[in-house]
Each structure stands twice: as structure tokens, then as C-alpha cells.
Amino acid sequence: MPLKVLPCTTLDYPRSVEVERRAWAQGPFTKILFPGPFPEDMAELRAQEIAKQVEEDPTTRWLKVVDTDLFDPDKGIAFAKWHVYADQPANTGRSRSFGEGCNIEACEFVFGGVSKSRDSIIGGKNFVYLAILATDPDHQRRGAAGLLVKWGVEEAKRYNLPLYVESSEAGHELYKKYGFKDFELYEIDMSKWGIAQPHRSWGMVIETEAKAPLTVVTMDDSTVGATTVVQPMPR
Ligand SMILES: CC(C)(COP(=O)(O)OP(=O)(O)OC[C@H]1O[C@@H](n2cnc3c(N)ncnc32)[C@H](O)[C@@H]1OP(=O)(O)O)[C@@H](O)C(=O)NCCC(=O)NCCS
Numbered sequence: 055m056p057l058k059v060l061p062c063t064t065l066d067y068p069r070s071v072e073v074e075r076r077a078w079a080q081g082p083f084t085k086i087l088f089p090g091p092f093p094e095d096m097a098e099l100r101a102q103e104i105a106k107q108v109e110e111d112p113t114t115r116w117l118k119v120v121d122t123d124l125f126d127p128d129k130g131i132a133f134a135k136w137h138v139y140a141d142q143p144a145n146t147g148r149s150r151s152f153g154e155g156c157n158i159e160a161c162e163f164v165f166g167g168v169s170k171s172r173d174s175i176i177g178g179k180n181f182v183y184l185a186i187l188a189t190d191p192d193h194q195r196r197g198a199a200g201l202l203v204k205w206g207v208e209e210a211k212r213y214n215l216p217l218y219v220e221s222s223e224a225g226h227e228l229y230k231k232y233g234f235k236d237f238e239l240y241e242i243d244m245s246k247w248g249i250a251q252p253h254r255s256w257g258m259v260i261e262t263e264a265k266a267p268l269t270v271v272t273m274d275d276s277t278v279g280a281t282t283v284v285q286p287m288p289r
Contacts, residue, residue: 058122067104068097082251089156093153131189131198132201135185135186136206139180144178144180175257182217184219221258
């Protein structure tokens, strides 16, 4: 199983969208956050949006993992979007919008606070940031995502920059394996939508010795919703 990391071209973006959708479909919250129905051309529009983003933002590195033994050796089995903020500070100000098919209230609840916290941790600073990571469920636990995480860790070493990711439950062990440490826990009560299990994600970092240590950011309830718990992790 020779897995290889390659940069994506425009031809890869439709497959990247498909892999992301298939990977997240397994999650317990996806049906609540993205119940649909979605516009028929949504995947196509998203692929076009990715191409535009990559063209306009020189910090973006959209990568794929291929398996050269597969019938189609160019087909991505896992994808990552890294931002390398080496020459310019992180601009995390672009607000995420939730369109047709999304449960806007739930999405704001789950992603709104986390994105504010991200702004305060990496906004305006030089960082390497992992924004997207997904492996096709047919190819999970084969080391594909690990290769993509390792790529970013090595890139950060090359520039002597710290790294940041918001980890899902599924990614948590993976990031720990590559040296990320919990920085904050975001725990969101989803009982309003009939799920007893809280939605949990972690702000995780790898710091560099050369840089000043990060300061822990806490958020007040008024910004993120009364049932959101943002808990700085012991460090
Ligand atoms: C998280 C995800 C990207 C992992 O992809 P993957 O290609 O299967 O990961 P790897 O095979 O490289 O895993 C490497 C190691 O990470 C850990 N790991 C990966 N998936 C794990 C899981 N579901 N549970 C626990 N540990 C896991 C293991 O230590 C694994 O090593 P092992 O298989 O030798 O035990 C994939 O499960 C996915 O796409 N999930 C849905 C989307 C998501 O949560 N993305 C992360 C966003 S932050």
C-alpha cells in the first residue's frame, strides 16, 4: 500500500468535497448540523469555491494522499487543507456562512464560539494551521491522515512556527500521536437537538521553543451561548 502525499490541482477538488462529505457523514452530529436538503449543484459550487480560495490565498496548501496501487493512482483517498502563515500573519477573519440545508442555529452554536477562540489564538500571528482533514471511510486506519499531519509538522519545523488545529473526537488521538497538546476544550450541550452526548472539540497546539508561549484564552458565555463550555486545559 504505497501511500504518497501530493499537492492537489483543480481536478482534485470535486473528489476532495466528496471525501469530506463521506468522512463527516459517519459523525453523530452531522444529521443535526447539516440535515439538508442541499442544492443539487452544491458539490460543484464548493469545488469552485475551493479553487478560488487557493488562487486568492497564497498561504493555502491543499494536499491529497494517493495509493499508487489503486486502479486510479491519482485518486485522492485523504485530503488536508493547511495554511502556512510564514510570510504573513494568520488572517482568520473570514466569516463562515451556513447556507441551504444547514441547521444555522446549531451550526452557529457549534462553530461560532470555536472560530472566535481560533481568532484570538492565532489571528495576527505566524502559525501553521490545519483547517481540514478527512479520509475516505474505505481507506481509514491506513495511515493516510497521519501522512498529511506529518507534512504540516515538518513544514512548521522548517519555518520554526507553532501549529494549531481544532480537533474532532475522531482526530484527537491522531493529533496527540504527532505531538499536538490540548490547549482548550470546547464542549457544547446538544440536548436541545435530542442528543445527550455533548459535541466536543479541542483547540490543540504544538509550540516552538523560539516563540513566546501562547496565552490561554477564555470566552465569556455571552459570546458563545450559555451552554457552551470553553475550558482552558492544564498545561
Ligand atoms: C480523523 C481521520 C482524518 C483519521 O484518518 P485516518 O486516515 O484513518 O487516520 P490514520 O490511519 O492516519 O491514523 C493514524 C493514527 O491516528 C489514530 N486514529 C485515527 N483514527 C482514529 C479513531 N477513529 N479513533 C482513535 N484513534 C484514531 C490512531 O492512533 C491511528 O494509528 P493506528 O491505526 O495505528 O492505531 C478520519 O477518521 C476522518 O476523516 N474522520 C472524520 C473527519 C474528522 O474528524 N476529521 C478530523 C478533523 S479535526
